[in-house]
Amino acid sequence: MTQHTRPLRHWFVALLIATGIAIPSGALAQGAGLGAAGELVDLDVLRVCADPSNMPFSDQSGKGFENKLAELVAAKTGRKSVAYTWYPMATGFVRNTLRSNHCDIIMGYAQGDELVQNTNAYYRSTYVMLFKKGAGLDDVMSIEDTKLAGKKIGVVAGTPPAANLAKVGYMRNVLPYPLMVDTRLAPSMADVMIKDLMKGTIDVAILWGPMAGYYANEINPDLAVVSLAKEKSGHMAYRITMGVRPSDQEWKRTLNKVIKENQPEINRILLEYHVPLMDENDKPITQ
Template sequence: MTGCTASKLRVVLPILGALALLPSNVLAQNAGLGAAGELVDPDILRVCADPSNMPFTDKNGQGFENKLAELVAKKTGRKSVAYTWFPTVTGFVRNTLGANRCDIIMGYAQGDELVQNTNAYYRSAYVLVYSKGNGMEGIETIEDPKLSGKRIGVVESTPPTANMAANKLLRTAKIYPLTVDTRVTPSMGEVMIKDMLAGKIDAAVLWGPMAGYYARELGADITIVPLLKEKKGSRMSYRITMGVRPSDQEWKRTLNRVIRENQAEITKLLLGYNVPLIDEHDNPIYAIVGMGEEEDKPAR
């Protein structure tokens, strides 16, 4: 996510009626067909995405949402995946999904009213990131007095800024821009991690998937702490869904079934990108549920 996507961040519903009894191949054959008011392409998975937004999506298909799109296309009987590219800035939904140029946003925070959410397929959190050995060991919340006076990087207007303001940490913070066009500007996640490694900031607070991915990409020996123990202020954890148009009820039900039947594979994909995953009880997820495997633990 860019800073803009992160700012939008503000389990499972049952599959209803006879739909729950239909085999996947029947759902695939009928996805996008015969549902009044639905404009979903039955042959091509038309994805709305940012062209340069790792670890989520990019034009080279290297993001985990690109890989997830390939899985969804296969499971719903689509012949291929096609993208409508648009930077994650103001107007993203209006100019993509809302304009009927594509049929799905692969990653969208649950509860945002601009789209209709599917069931969540992962849950993550904003995290505190700091270099090992800099005296911050043991910090688990923004409220910790050890952070007083520290130069902490944060993206403007994202949920952690409210908590930082309440604890008077914005006075010494470095504020990174909220809205950037990643086609010409590096991801704020990458910039913040590099600034921390260069000593320009003491720590960073950013969306977990970005922190985990860039920590691994940059070979950084850092600690990543999900901010799950905040006693007040904005919540730090969010469920991530797929976003569809409000009119596309049948399409949503089809995607819910894909998520339910392939959750283990989706989880394995996310862990492969070092995404800090948490369950509904705020416990970290390391194991690939139902696959008898264990992934390397994310950087901590």
């Protein structure tokens, strides 16, 4: 994402879709094939639309968990290889990649957005709150907790937790972090926020779970990570799917079969990146 607008990573794209930017020259994968019922899905290569600098999701070096999931999907659907259309996750991403037939799948997309056709969800995660253990916040489980009233809170501007903080009157204590940062040129917002937490610039960091889990483990695995899935006000948990073109019905069915038959392996990959997985009853999935 140009921060890369992170999640809900693609949820932000829905809000920013009014205009687009030109696709970089030479960035497009070549050789689209013809799938079932005239679907423009390559039968030999898994053509993925992805951000080139968006850890822990995707990375041009192949280190992100969506890169690993793409390799799994390619193997399970009989593709010989994976090829990428790299494009920053910003306004115009879907229109200039998937909708322009330059690729056939977006590996992670929030359920319910009309820009793509969603597969079944392959994971569900939530925004989380991070703080240092032993700093007087160990029993805090909600944004509404009065113990947060005098604390400096880091949150990404424009995300759902920011709305909850405003509702409980804590915005005067908020240090906002930018929604959009080009991480090809600057550190990830999650990396910056958690380092600020360690330095004492903020007392609490509120982030999308997959980013929080990954960067917290990189910087300080002993931080408290509290799920916000049960917040009374505001929706904090989201289902993440794979995104395909609305016309690609057979391709969607194929991917749904892959997800259903390989959920334990998918969970294993996600948990290796410390993604906080939640079931439909908001209980943690640990294996």
